[in-house]
Amino acid sequence: MEVLAKHWSRIAVTLIPLVFALLHAMGVLPLGVLQRLDDVIYDARLRATMPRTLDDRIVIIDLDEKSLAEVGRWPWSRNHLADLTDELFDRQKAALVGFDIVFAEADDSSGLKRLRQLAQGELKDQPGFSEKVNQLQANLDYDGMFVRALTKRPVVLGYYLTSDRDGRKSGVLPEPVMDRSALNGRPIKFTSWDGFGSNLDLFAKAAPVAGFFNPMLDSDGVVRSVPLLAEHQEKYYESLSLAMFRMLAGMPVVEPVFPPERFVARSYQGLDSVRLRQKQGGAMVIPVAEGVTTLVPFRGPGGVKGGSFKYISAADIIAKRLPPETLKGKIILVGTTAPGLLDLRVTPVGADYAGVETHANLISGMLDNRIPVKPDYALGYDVAILVIAGLLLAFALPLVSAQRAVLLSIMVIAAIVALNLWAYLGAGLVLPLAAALVMATTAFALNMGYGYFVESRSKRELARKFGTYVPPELVDVMVKQGANNFSMEATSKELTVMFCDMRGFTKLSETMEPIKLQQLLNDVFNRLTDLIRGNKGTIDKYMGDCVMAFWGAPVDIPNHAYLASKTALEMANAVRKINEEYRAKGQPEIGVGIGLNTGNMSVGDMGSDIRRAYTVIGDAVNLGSRLEGLSKVYGVDIVVSESTRKMAPEFAWQELDRVRVKGKEQAVAIFWPVAPADRLEKPYLDELKTWASFLKAYRAQDWDQCDVIMLNLQRMNAKKYLYELYSDRVASMRLLPFDPSWDGATNFETK
Structure with a gap:
C-alpha cells in the first residue's frame, strides 16, 4: 500500500485512457477514430481468414462488357432476357435463378406498341393490317415473352428500397414475410424505408418471390453488412439473398428470435436472430446484428478472377455456347461487373467489388451456416476486457522496471488479441478490439511518459534547451514592423493556400544518382521559392517534392488571391523554361501540379516544445491539397477553387468541373487560370x-x-x-x- 501511495499520481495518469475507453464502449462519449480502427481490424481479420476457395454451387451470370458489346447496351430488350432465362432452365437445368436487377419499365423496343396505335388509328382501314399485327404480337411482345419465361419457374426477382426520393414508389412489392404483430410489441429497430423501385406488375405476378438488394454502407462508405429484413409501412420484407435461400429451402416461415428477457429488457431494440421454420418441422437460425443486419461472409477478393464463384458471360448463355446441363442444379445469380452499370461496391476485400457477388457470399454463408455476427453482449465483453486489462496495467506498471513494463504490456495486448481471434475463428463472433488495444497502448505510453518527463527532471530540463522553428519570412516581418504589431497565437483568417507538387519525381529518383537528384530538386525549389517570396507569399514547408505556401499572413494582404494566382502562373512558366534548359543539357524534364484555395484557416505558431512552425491548418487547407492532386486528372498544371477565382477577376478562367473531394459533402467548382484577362x-x-x-x-x-x-x-x-x-x-x-x-x-x- 505504501508503494501504491507513492505512485498514486502515476496510477491516476495510467487510468485516464481506461476512463475514455469505457465512455466510448458504453456510448457515452463515442470516439470515431476507435470505430474506424475497429473497422480496419475487422477488414484485416476478414481478409486474413477468408477461405479463398471456389463455391461451385453458385454461378454468376455476368452482364459484362463482352455481353454489352455482343447483345447491345443496357437495358436489353426483354426477348434477350427471355432467351437467357429459357436457356438457364431448359438446356442448363439450373435449380434457381435470382436477378440482381429491377424490371421497372415496359419494353417498347420491338415497336409493337406503335403498330397497335397504327392499327387502331391511321391504318385501321388498311385491309389485313390489324390481323397481321395480331399475328406478330407473340414475336414482338418482348415483355410477354419474358413473363412466359418466368412463369412457374424457381425465379427470384430483385428490387430496391429507398428513402431519398420523397417516398416515391414504382412497381409492385412482393408479399411481406412478416408484419408488426410478430414483434409482440417490442420496439425492434429495422432499417426503414419509405419508398421503393420494384418490378412491373406482370413480372411480379409471373415471379411472385422477390428480395431487395440494398447494401448497408458504413460511415467510411464500405459495405460490410446488408439488411436481412427491412421495414416499409410496418411490414417487413426480405433481402434478395434470403429470398433465394428460402426458395431453396422450400419457403420456410420467417420468425423473429428475441434475446432472453432475463438478460435483456423488452425495450431492447435488437433481435438475437431470425428463424426460418419449416412447415413440416425443423428450423434454421440466422444470427443478426443491430438493425437486423448480417455481416457478409466474404469468401475471397471477388471478381471474375477472384476464385470464389464461377462467372459466365451472359452473352455465352444467350448464344448457347455452353454444353447442355453445364449448370445443372446450380444456384444462378444474374448481375453485372460492367463499370458503366454502377453495381460496383467498396468492400473490405476490394474497392471495385461486384454487388451481385455480395449476395452470392451471403447465400453461400447461409448454406454453410457460416455467418459471422456481432453479438448483443459485445458491449459487455468490451467493458469487461477494458476493466480487467486497464486495472492490471494501471496498478502493475508503476511497480515494475521499464523492461518488465514493456513485457507486461506486450503480454496483455497479446492476450486481448488472442481471445478476440479465438472468438472469431471458433464461434464466428465479431467482438470489439480497438478500444482495448488503444487503451493498453496508451496506458503504457502515458505511464512511461510520466516517468520520463515528470520523474526524470534532469532530462526534462535538457529538452527545454531546444528552441522552436520560425521561418525567415516571419523573422523579417518581426524585425521590420516590431513584435507588438502581430501575434503568433493561432487565429482564424481568410487566406489563400498553395500546394505545388513536382510531377515525375518518383521516376527521377529511380534513375538519377542521389547527388544529381538533390541538385535538380534544389535548383527547382530555389527558383519556385523566389517567385513565391517575390509575390509576398510565406513558405510553410517543404514535403519531399512538394512545397506549401500561403498568402495573407503574418502580414495582411488584401489581394492575396490575386498574388497567389499570379505566382502559380509564373511558376508554371518557370518550369517550362527549366525544361527547355534541361532538354538542351540532355537532362530529364519535370512537371508541376499546383492547387490553390481561398478560405478561413487557422494560422499561428503550432507544434511541440521541440519544434514549432508558423503554419496554417483547417478544412480550406485540406481542400487546397486535394485540388493539387486533381491537376493530373484534368491534364492541367494549376487547379483553383471557386473562392479563389472570385477574388482574382484579373485573370481569365476556364471551368474544369464541379467536384466532390474526399471528406467533403459539398461539391465545389474548380478552374484553370488561362491568362491575365487583358491578354486573352x-x-x-x-x-x-x-x-x-x-x-x-x-x-x-x-x-x-x-x-x-x-x-x-x-x-x-x-x-x-x-x-x-x-x-x-x-x-x-x-x-x-x-x-x-x-x-x-x-x-x-x-x-
Whole structure:
C-alpha cells in the first residue's frame, strides 16, 4: 500500500485512457477514430481468414462488357432476357435463378406498341393490317415473352428500397414475410424505408418471390453488412439473398428470435436472430446484428478472377455456347461487373467489388451456416476486457522496471488479441478490439511518459534547451514592423493556400544518382521559392517534392488571391523554361501540379516544445491539397477553387468541373487560370464560350448536344486533354439512364 501511495499520481495518469475507453464502449462519449480502427481490424481479420476457395454451387451470370458489346447496351430488350432465362432452365437445368436487377419499365423496343396505335388509328382501314399485327404480337411482345419465361419457374426477382426520393414508389412489392404483430410489441429497430423501385406488375405476378438488394454502407462508405429484413409501412420484407435461400429451402416461415428477457429488457431494440421454420418441422437460425443486419461472409477478393464463384458471360448463355446441363442444379445469380452499370461496391476485400457477388457470399454463408455476427453482449465483453486489462496495467506498471513494463504490456495486448481471434475463428463472433488495444497502448505510453518527463527532471530540463522553428519570412516581418504589431497565437483568417507538387519525381529518383537528384530538386525549389517570396507569399514547408505556401499572413494582404494566382502562373512558366534548359543539357524534364484555395484557416505558431512552425491548418487547407492532386486528372498544371477565382477577376478562367473531394459533402467548382484577362486573345475567348456551352449541356445530360459542341472544341484545340477526358465521360454516361438527382459533380474518393 505504501508503494501504491507513492505512485498514486502515476496510477491516476495510467487510468485516464481506461476512463475514455469505457465512455466510448458504453456510448457515452463515442470516439470515431476507435470505430474506424475497429473497422480496419475487422477488414484485416476478414481478409486474413477468408477461405479463398471456389463455391461451385453458385454461378454468376455476368452482364459484362463482352455481353454489352455482343447483345447491345443496357437495358436489353426483354426477348434477350427471355432467351437467357429459357436457356438457364431448359438446356442448363439450373435449380434457381435470382436477378440482381429491377424490371421497372415496359419494353417498347420491338415497336409493337406503335403498330397497335397504327392499327387502331391511321391504318385501321388498311385491309389485313390489324390481323397481321395480331399475328406478330407473340414475336414482338418482348415483355410477354419474358413473363412466359418466368412463369412457374424457381425465379427470384430483385428490387430496391429507398428513402431519398420523397417516398416515391414504382412497381409492385412482393408479399411481406412478416408484419408488426410478430414483434409482440417490442420496439425492434429495422432499417426503414419509405419508398421503393420494384418490378412491373406482370413480372411480379409471373415471379411472385422477390428480395431487395440494398447494401448497408458504413460511415467510411464500405459495405460490410446488408439488411436481412427491412421495414416499409410496418411490414417487413426480405433481402434478395434470403429470398433465394428460402426458395431453396422450400419457403420456410420467417420468425423473429428475441434475446432472453432475463438478460435483456423488452425495450431492447435488437433481435438475437431470425428463424426460418419449416412447415413440416425443423428450423434454421440466422444470427443478426443491430438493425437486423448480417455481416457478409466474404469468401475471397471477388471478381471474375477472384476464385470464389464461377462467372459466365451472359452473352455465352444467350448464344448457347455452353454444353447442355453445364449448370445443372446450380444456384444462378444474374448481375453485372460492367463499370458503366454502377453495381460496383467498396468492400473490405476490394474497392471495385461486384454487388451481385455480395449476395452470392451471403447465400453461400447461409448454406454453410457460416455467418459471422456481432453479438448483443459485445458491449459487455468490451467493458469487461477494458476493466480487467486497464486495472492490471494501471496498478502493475508503476511497480515494475521499464523492461518488465514493456513485457507486461506486450503480454496483455497479446492476450486481448488472442481471445478476440479465438472468438472469431471458433464461434464466428465479431467482438470489439480497438478500444482495448488503444487503451493498453496508451496506458503504457502515458505511464512511461510520466516517468520520463515528470520523474526524470534532469532530462526534462535538457529538452527545454531546444528552441522552436520560425521561418525567415516571419523573422523579417518581426524585425521590420516590431513584435507588438502581430501575434503568433493561432487565429482564424481568410487566406489563400498553395500546394505545388513536382510531377515525375518518383521516376527521377529511380534513375538519377542521389547527388544529381538533390541538385535538380534544389535548383527547382530555389527558383519556385523566389517567385513565391517575390509575390509576398510565406513558405510553410517543404514535403519531399512538394512545397506549401500561403498568402495573407503574418502580414495582411488584401489581394492575396490575386498574388497567389499570379505566382502559380509564373511558376508554371518557370518550369517550362527549366525544361527547355534541361532538354538542351540532355537532362530529364519535370512537371508541376499546383492547387490553390481561398478560405478561413487557422494560422499561428503550432507544434511541440521541440519544434514549432508558423503554419496554417483547417478544412480550406485540406481542400487546397486535394485540388493539387486533381491537376493530373484534368491534364492541367494549376487547379483553383471557386473562392479563389472570385477574388482574382484579373485573370481569365476556364471551368474544369464541379467536384466532390474526399471528406467533403459539398461539391465545389474548380478552374484553370488561362491568362491575365487583358491578354486573352479572341480565339481563346471563343473557345471558352464554346466550352461554357458544353458544360451547360453536360450538366443537363444532353449527350447529343455535348457531342456536337465537343467536335467544335476539338477543332479549336485538338491536343487538349481536358476535351478528350470529357469526350470519354460523355461516351460512358450515355449508357446510364437519365438521373434527375445528378448535380453534375464528379466524386473523388481518394486524397
